[in-house]
Amino acid sequence: MKKIVQTAGRNALGEFAPEFAHYNDDVLFGENWNNEDIDIKTRCIITVVALMSAGITDSSLKYHLENAKKNGVTQKEIAAIITHVAFYTGWPKGWSVFNQAKEVWSVESEEDSAKDKHQASMIFPIGAPNDAFAQYFVGQSYLAPVSTSQVGVFNVTFEPGCRNNWHIHYAKSGGGQILVCVGGRGYYQEWSKDVIEMYPGDCINIPEGVKHWHGAAPDSWFSHLAVEVPGEEGRTEWCDPVSVEEYGKLK
16 A cells, blocks of 8 residues: 655644644644555545534535545545444535535546546556557557666556557567556466456567567556566567457456
C-alpha cells in the first residue's frame, strides 16, 4: 500500500496548535491510516459512514468522499452506502451527504469508474495519454515514467481492448525488453507462438530481435512496467496492427 502522508494539520495549525497538528498528521493519518489491518478502500468507507452518522457535512466530509472515490469507491457503491446508512442515522443526513456525493461523482461515467478502480488496484500511476505513440496502438493507452535514468522503466496502461502493433526491439548488442504486469489482465504474444495471459506479478522477458505485441484483454484494463534492457544502438521497428480477427479469438 502506498504510504499516506498528511501535512494539513501543520499547514493550518502548525504554529497555533502544534500538538493538535502532530496528532492529526503523524498519528491519525501517519499511523492510523497507514495501518494495513484494514484496506484503504474499506477505511475510506468507514470514515464517510462515521462522519455521516455524526451529521458532519462540511469540507472534511467532501475531502473523505473525494478520497473514497480516489481509492476505488464507485458511484453505485457510494449511493448504496449512503442509502443504507440513512435508514439508521436519519433520512435528512442522507440527503445532506448525497448533495456532496453528487458533486464529487458529478462527471462519473462507467469508463471513469473503471479507470479509477484500476488505478486504486496498483501503486503506480496510470499517467497521461500516450499520444506520442498513439499511431502504434489500437485503442487508448497511457504512459507514466517510473525511471528515466540508468534503466528506463515506464508504466504502460491499456484500456480494455487496447493493444500495440506487432513490433521488434533491435540492438547491436544487449537490448530487448522486460514486462512486469502490475494491474488487470492482458496478453503477450510472440510471432508464430501462442498467446500468454498476464496477471499482476507475471514477468515476460523479450529478447532482442523477437517480433511480438502486448495489450489488454477485451474486458479488462491492463498495466505493465516496461523495462528497457540497455543495449547498443537500440531501436524499435513498428509493424502491422494485430488484426481484428486475431484479437477477436481471445477471451
